Amino acid sequence: MPELPEVEVTRRGIEPYVRGRRVLRVDVRSGALRWPVPPELDQTLARREIVEVGRRGKYLLFEVDEGWFIVHLGMTGTLRVLPLASLPAAAKHDHIDWIFDEFVLRYRDPRRFGAVLWHPRGAGPVSMHPLLAGLGAEPFAPEFSGELIYRRTRARSISIKQALLAGDIVVGVGNIYASESLFRAGVRPTTAAGRLSAARCARLADAVRATLSDAIARGGSTLRDFVGSNGESGYFQLDCFVYDRAGSPCRVCGTVVRHLVQGQRSTYYCPRCQR
Numbered sequence: 001m002p003e004l005p006e007v008e009v010t011r012r013g014i015e016p017y018v019r020g021r022r023v024l025r026v027d028v029r030s031g032a033l034r035w036p037v038p039p040e041l042d043q044t045l046a047r048r049e050i051v052e053v054g055r056r057g058k059y060l061l062f063e064v065d066e067g068w069f070i071v072h073l074g075m076t077g078t079l080r081v082l083p084l085a086s087l088p089a090a091a092k093h094d095h096i097d098w099i100f101d102e103f104v105l106r107y108r109d110p111r112r113f114g115a116v117l118w119h120p121r122g123a124g125p126v127s128m129h130p131l132l133a134g135l136g137a138e139p140f141a142p143e144f145s146g147e148l149i150y151r152r153t154r155a156r157s158i159s160i161k162q163a164l165l166a167g168d169i170v171v172g173v174g175n176i177y178a179s180e181s182l183f184r185a186g187v188r189p190t191t192a193a194g195r196l197s198a199a200r201c202a203r204l205a206d207a208v209r210a211t212l213s214d215a216i217a218r219g220g221s222t223l224r225d226f227v228g229s230n231g232e233s234g235y236f237q238l239d240c241f242v243y244d245r246a247g248s249p250c251r252v253c254g255t256v257v258r259h260l261v262q263g264q265r266s267t268y269y270c271p272r273c274q275r
């Protein structure tokens with residue numbers, strides 16, 4: 001499943017192509033995604049210029065003068081830029097093409113858990129869209145800080161790992177990134193969220209940013225997967241400290257990495273580095 005780093009790398013990969021360019025038309029071959037694709041999408045977007053490609057959580061936000069079309073990649077979605085001159089015929093799961101003058105932005109999604117939606121400017125800022133309004137802080141925004149983690153966890157008895165995964169404090173920390181961030185912060189994943197000190201919350205916020213930054217940087221070298229190829233993209237090959245390394249020595253101290261299950265998700269940690 002594409003996580004925040006993959007979505008951010010997709011954004012960076014396609015924005016230079018589409019920003020400042022006009023959509024000529026939109027081909028919706030199949031609008032049956034997680035929610036129906038708006039039937040008027042072609043009419044709404046025809047001749048509109050893409051002003052900017054933003055991101056909120058795992059949602060890509062394509063801004064035009066009249067509003068935003070929002071793309072979520074779901075479990076298996078990809079967006080690729082393909083040259084019009086040598087455009088491959090649409091395959092079975094290539095549901096939508098945005099056709100520009102020299103290239104096509106193509107959305108493929110075999111499992112159809114993704115979404116393409118429209119948010120008109122008249123409905124207010126895109127951040128008010130019902131799917132976006134309740135999201136936690138962006139990990140790279142100033143509002144995400146140790147202070148925020150501290151404040152938002154005081155009354156919570158759940159573990160800090162589950163608090164991170166919940167997505168209402170900070171977005172983008174999926175299962176792999178939660179284990180890795182907690183390792184970098186030296187925090188045991190089972191620690192009750194409400195008992196984490198302010199200083200440790202600050203270390204954790206830094207660790208979340210560092211972990212996601214590393215993943216995005218690593219993804220930069222796979223940009224070709226998003227532009228002009230038919231490659232399927234999965235998780236970036238993170239050089240994990242603990243994730244999926246149960247029984248192997250900790251890369252920092254050599255202690256055997258342990259595995260446990262929290263909320264039906266696998267957690268990995270070093271019992272010596274994380275207390």
Ligand SMILES: [Zn+2]
Pocket residue numbers: 250251252253254255270271272273274
């Ligand atoms: Zn260790």
